[in-house]
Amino acid sequence: MSVKTLEMNMLNYIDGVWTASQTGEVINSMNPANQSEIVGTIQRSSMEDLNAAIEAAKKALSKWKKVSPVKRGEFLHKAADLFEEKADEIAELATKEMGKAVKETKGEVLRGAAILRYYAQEGMRQMGEVLPSVNPDNMLYTKRVPVGVVGVIAPWNFPIAIPIWKIAPALIYGNTIIFKPAAETGLTGAKIAEVFEQAGLPAGVLNLVNGKGSVIGQGLVDHKDVNAITFTGSNEVGKQVASGAVVRGAKYQLEMGGKNPVIVLEDAALDHAVELTVMGAMKQTGQRCTATSRAYVHRLIYDEFKEKVLKKVQSLKIGNGLKEGTDMGPLASKAQMDTVLKYIEKGKEEGAVLLTGGNIPAGKAFTSGFYVEPTVFENVTRDMVIAREEIFGPVLCLIKVDSFEEAIEQANDTIYGLSASLFTSDLSKALTFVNEIDAGLIQINGETGGAEPQAPFGGMKASSSNSREQGQAAKEFFTSIKTVTMTPVCK
Ligand code: UN1
Numbered sequence: 001m002s003v004k005t006l007e008m009n010m011l012n013y014i015d016g017v018w019t020a021s022q023t024g025e026v027i028n029s030m031n032p033a034n035q036s037e038i039v040g041t042i043q044r045s046s047m048e049d050l051n052a053a054i055e056a057a058k059k060a061l062s063k064w065k066k067v068s069p070v071k072r073g074e075f076l077h078k079a080a081d082l083f084e085e086k087a088d089e090i091a092e093l094a095t096k097e098m099g100k101a102v103k104e105t106k107g108e109v110l111r112g113a114a115i116l117r118y119y120a121q122e123g124m125r126q127m128g129e130v131l132p133s134v135n136p137d138n139m140l141y142t143k144r145v146p147v148g149v150v151g152v153i154a155p156w157n158f159p160i161a162i163p164i165w166k167i168a169p170a171l172i173y174g175n176t177i178i179f180k181p182a183a184e185t186g187l188t189g190a191k192i193a194e195v196f197e198q199a200g201l202p203a204g205v206l207n208l209v210n211g212k213g214s215v216i217g218q219g220l221v222d223h224k225d226v227n228a229i230t231f232t233g234s235n236e237v238g239k240q241v242a243s244g245a246v247v248r249g250a251k252y253q254l255e256m257g258g259k260n261p262v263i264v265l266e267d268a269a270l271d272h273a274v275e276l277t278v279m280g281a282m283k284q285t286g287q288r289c290t291a292t293s294r295a296y297v298h299r300l301i302y303d304e305f306k307e308k309v310l311k312k313v314q315s316l317k318i319g320n321g322l323k324e325g326t327d328m329g330p331l332a333s334k335a336q337m338d339t340v341l342k343y344i345e346k347g348k349e350e351g352a353v354l355l356t357g358g359n360i361p362a363g364k365a366f367t368s369g370f371y372v373e374p375t376v377f378e379n380v381t382r383d384m385v386i387a388r389e390e391i392f393g394p395v396l397c398l399i400k401v402d403s404f405e406e407a408i409e410q411a412n413d414t415i416y417g418l419s420a421s422l423f424t425s426d427l428s429k430a431l432t433f434v435n436e437i438d439a440g441l442i443q444i445n446g447e448t449g450g451a452e453p454q455a456p457f458g459g460m461k462a463s464s465s466n467s468r469e470q471g472q473a474a475k476e477f478f479t480s481i482k483t484v485t486m487t488p489v490c491k
Helices: 047-064 070-085 087-098 102-122 159-174 184-199 213-222 236-246 268-285 299-315 334-349 404-411 427-436 473-478
Strands: 013-014 017-019 026-031 033-044 139-146 151-152 176-180 206-208 230-231 251-255 258-262 292-299 351-356 375-378 396-399 419-423 440-443 479-486
Touching: 013 047, 013 184, 013 213, 017 396, 026 087, 026 184, 026 473, 033 087, 033 184, 047 151, 047 176, 047 206, 047 213, 070 102, 070 151, 070 159, 070 184, 070 479, 087 102, 087 184, 102 159, 102 334, 151 213, 151 258, 159 176, 176 213, 176 334, 206 258, 213 236, 213 251, 230 299, 236 251, 251 419, 258 268, 258 404, 268 292, 268 299, 268 396, 268 419, 292 299, 292 404, 299 375, 299 396, 334 351, 334 440, 396 404, 404 427, 419 427, 427 440
Parallel strands: 151 176, 151 230, 176 206, 230 251, 258 292, 258 419, 292 396, 375 396, 419 440
Antiparallel strands: 013 017, 013 206, 026 033, 139 479, 351 375
8 A cells, every 4th residue: 555645744843943853753643544555654752842841831920920911912822813814724634633524623623713712812801809717807818820830632533622721710810831742642742832833922921842641641640840730541551640740749630431321201302312413422532521321211111212323323334434425434543443343243232122223334445544333232231331431432222211210320330421411301300310410511402412611510429630621620720819808017
């Protein structure tokens, strides 16, 4: 197979300068829709590169934290304008790097712009509070200050929106950043850094390095001058980030896996529930920590729901994400495809019934990429691996239940607690669900995925480090509080 390299070679961005890595080595970014295409190259950063980036961020901090938050907001607005202008170009690049449909990557760029605008305005809002003191003459107040140098470790599944939802609050609250995108989407990561450069961000405020999580990510976690680490990725890596950060007393924030359930009751608007369950499971080829993974469906409507789900799933158009009309692109990498196929085999082995999908789709166009059919299982029991582990692929499990109570009990029987949906028209059941379900993100008649910039995002149990991102919640992570007491004394 002849391999075609597109002309894109992105460098590291350190202290306002685009530089080649001291290793002299690059990493190829492959197109998962077409293995014969190298999208471009990124740098394999060395520890020296990383140290230089951290040094630059440390040096830039003393000035950046003194810039008025209102002024910092102007940089964010400018970056938002640029992301909107370049939405098509960046979306196309991200789709080439990780495969999802271009309507989704474009949605991400626009979401990124919305996040930037939200945090730009944040620069005009409260950064502390005045409190009453035991001494009525005292001035007792809090002042929020930056945590300092922040390491941003971002995943490949949302290569634009997730970096921005970490970078935007970090910037507005006065921190400086070392950004390490996932190696699979390093070119998109570099484009993000380029946009901030074009927005006029001072040198050293945002730095970019590339490489393996186990080397560069771990290096960031372990470095004495990195005050906080924000991470989105797997639970396995999240644990390493947390233990490294704890050892040296750094602040950390983890967003990790999910095994998100929907419950469909007999009084649900069925077509709506079908549509959102299928999209929740298959959008982005299931590569979302918020993806719908288990559907608990009331016995009375189970057969009808199943039939409609299968019809919808079988109508999904699989293909190159760049093509108009594609619903589901390839998985992001060979490793991801192998993992998903392994889970499908495991499901069959353990006795779940495969209703549709389960294979690499037939045809040359598909074998040259990392495609897997949208897959639905039934007769899935709670002890099966496919009911317990996060698959991160287009696999949905249908589970018949006798009651709402049984559905909640089974839905909660997981180590995860990110998102959960209930489809019903019964208000009291909706209220019970909100009280009883163990999830940080709850939807009534909505899809398990999705997030709005102004609302806290994150999970319970093993899905997060009990922290939340976005909205006002981001302030907790990206600032530290000084409590100030001013006592008047008469001379
Ligand atoms: C969404 O569902 O739109 O990695 C956001 C993830 C999550 C973000 C999901 N941290 O899939």
